[in-house]
Amino acid sequence: MNQSTVACEALRKVFVGPDGKPFDAVHDLSFSLRSGTITALVGPDGAGKTTLMRMITGLLKPDGGTLRVLGIDVAADPQAVQNRISYMPQRFGLYEDLSVQENLNLYADLHGVPQDLRAERFKRMLDMTDMARFTDRAAGNLSGGMKQKLGLACTLVRVPDLLLLDEPSVGVDPLSRRDLWQIIEQLIESDGLSVLVSTAYMDEAGRCDEVLVMDHGRLLAQDKPAAITAKAHGLSYVVSPPPGTPARDLQARLIDAPDRVVDAVPRGGAVRFIRQPDSPVQALDNLLQGQSAEPREEELEDAFMLLLRQHDGGGKGQAAPETAKPDVRVEVDAQASGDENVIHVRDLVRRFGDFTAVANTSFDVRRGEIFGLLGPNGAGKTTTFRMLCGLLPATSGTLEVAGVNLRSARAEARRRIxxxxxxxxxxxxxxxxxxxxxxxxxxxxxxxxxxxxxxxxxxxxxxxxxxxxxxxxxxxxxxxxxxxxxxxxPEILFLDEPTSGIDPIARRAFWRTITSLSQSGVTVIVTTHFMEEAEYCDRIAIQDAGHMLALGTPQDVREQAGGDSIGDMNQAFIAIVEQGRAHQAGEKTAA
Structure with missing residues (x-):
């Protein structure tokens, strides 16, 4: 029988809210984690995940109950626990003026890693993270994904008995997420590492040995991913929207009926939804607009949403918590441009010295369209985004927003966005x-x-x-x-990774608002690292190394990536970026 790395009984932590009233951030929590396993900690914002992690590390003292980490009473001897664990918080403290190697040296000093072990340890971490080429680069000049990998390397310059990761993949693209998880799984296999990781991604939780589901400081479930997923058995369906209707519009109708529908998301041009257990699918006929719903295999996220809805409101969850009311409307002044396109980009270039961040990019965006701008960390999408907003001048090319040339009249354009x-x-x-x-x-x-x-x-x-x-x-x-x-x-709304770091419930509610805005004629330009959110877009563009790799509807992009062999937008994104990089490498070799 495996020894427990973490064991708590009736654990409690109380904070005082902005209104001066105390509340339980963690309430009566009891569980244990097995040694040598990886456990996912999932839950909405405010569930108590970070508070729990900080108590496990000894940075917060419990207000009730017992908590033992590696067999040690963490409240009685936090230093003894801290000597044996490694913790990577959401905002890991890299020193951006120091190089990659200098950051590694600093954390080796802080963790007391002996000098004779450092060379081997550094080499292993740099090889795992594929950063050996960048040891002299300042941490502040790394992409978001590379910063996360460096943070993980610094956390692991010593070999801990327990590794705690608080949402390590927030703000990084699917390629970087994949790399991070390969590193974690390699360490578990080679070192028998025990890991507790909080995550907003249900696909990451599904890779773990066990999942803890929290909400409002309480534990809703602890089990293997398959056992939790089974809670949604027989409740999951897929339906295609009526011809000419965006999938997001049908999704909005379903998600606005929480008495009958637990959750709904657009996927692959259709809508996947979960019905309430006491509401037969036949009761949804008026919502489905005459379309036939087909049963589908349940997923971990289905069960996660079901558990949260049942806990918050007796199973009849609110349609749009933590965001605007779903009927948000904006009166759009359509006089800005006489044609259908409100954004016109041709041969757009942006250079920083000798470095070309955006190279010869061209596209148009139509009025009322939701347009997704996607790409790996460091791909040039943020630079493109900032030029579209008028926050950064272009080096060359044509850029018109709301009928105004941004190169000559940025102030006028800004009033319309x-x-x-x-x-x-x-x-x-x-x-x-x-x-x-x-x-x-x-x-x-x-x-x-x-x-x-x-x-x-x-x-x-x-x-x-x-x-x-x-x-x-x-x-x-x-x-x-x-x-x-x-x-x-405004006629055009720019959203820069607006759902980064927020949970699935908040993401659903956010996109319900965006759908309403689009229906009222607002044009929306959005960047995101949640590839499933690309399904809400009318069209998406994928950039890498400043070049446009794909431009079209989500279905167009999936077909470009590999057609029927591509299961979801995460796979499509990774395939297109890897195809683009292989093509660029081939051109360099040929030259």
């Missing part, structure tokens, strides 16, 4: 109303019009005008950022 940054970028010390008034004024709204629009957007997004912005929960910060980007009723 809204922008939501990946990281919360509003004023944390201002109230919700003050932030909306400030940004409305910056976009040119004045007096009565400003007051009217701020009140309308407060009502639409269900925001408390007096709340301090910086004290809002993550989901409400996202809601406020979206409201600020829409307060002036």
């Amino acid at each position: 809204g922008y939501v940054a990946q990281k919360f970028s509003l004023y944390a010390n201002l109230s919700v109303r003050e932030n909306l008034e400030f940004f409305g004024g910056a976009y040119g709204l004045r007096r009565h019009e400003l007051k009217q629009r701020v009140q309308a957007i407060l009502d639409q997004f269900g925001l408390d005008p007096a709340a301090t912005s910086g004290a809002l929960p993550h989901g409400y910060k996202q809601r406020l950022a979206m409201a600020a980007g829409l307060v002036h009723e």
Whole structure:
């Protein structure tokens, strides 16, 4: 019988909320983890996952119950635990001015790694992460995926008895996620490492030996992935939308009926959904618009969503928690351009010195379209995105947004666009109303019009005008950022990885809002690392090394990647990027 690496009984942690009232971040938690296994910790924002991890590391002291890590009472002797574990938090502390090798040296010093072991350990970590070529590069100049791999290497410069990873793959592309998991699985196989990893990706949780599902500080389930997945048996279906109807529109109809539908997502041009256990599929006829629903094999994410909905609202979960109301509308002024295209890009180039970040990129975006801009970390998509927003000038090429040439009239174009940054970028010390008034004024709204629009957007997004912005929960910060980007009723909304780091429930609710905006005529440009979100888009573009590799509908992209052999957008993305890199390598060899 395997020894437990972590064992807790009636574990509790209490915090005081912004309103001054105490709440249980972790409530009456009891479980144990087997040695030599990898366990996934999943749950929505605010479930208590990071709090639990910080208690396991000894960085937070429990307020009740018992917690033993590697057989040690962590509350009584946290240092003894910390000497034997490694912990990679969500924001790992790389020193960006130091090189890759200097970061490794620093963490080896901090962990007390003997000098005679360092050369072998560094070589192993650099080989595993494929970073031996970059030892002299400053950490601040690495892509997001490379930073995560360096963070993991620094965490593992010593061999721990237990490795704790808090959402290590947030903000990285599918290729980098795959590389990270290959490293983790290799260490488990070679060193017998015990791992606890929190993740927002259900496919990652499905690769683990066991899964813990948390919500509001409570443990909803602990079992093998297959056993948890079986909870959704007989409840999962797939349906094609009526001809001419985007899959996201049918998905929106289903997700707006939480009394009958647990969850719905677009996938492969169709919609996958889970019915409520007490609601037969025949009861959905009016929602399915005459289309026939076919049973499908359940997935881990189906069971995860079912557990959360049952825990939050007695099985009748809310249609759109933690985001705007689903009927958000924006009145679009269509006079900006006389034709269908609101974004026109031809031969766009951006250089930074001798480095070409974007090379000869061309595409158009139609009014009311949802357009996805995808690519690996460091591919040039963020540079393209910033040029489209008017935040970065192009080196050469044609770039028109809302009928305005961005190279000559950026200020005029900016009044017609809204922008939501990946990281919360509003004023944390201002109230919700003050932030909306400030940004409305910056976009040119004045007096009565400003007051009217701020009140309308407060009502639409269900925001408390007096709340301090910086004290809002993550989901409400996202809601406020979206409201600020829409307060002036822009024709085009730019979203830079808006769902990075948020859970599946919040992602569903977010995309329900985007569908509503698109239906009202707003054009949406979005970057994302969640490839399943590409299914919500009318068209997607995939870039790598500054070059356009694919442009078309999600179905077009899947066919380009390999047709029927491609199961989902993650596989399509990886296949297209690898095809593009092989082609570029072949051209270099031929030259």
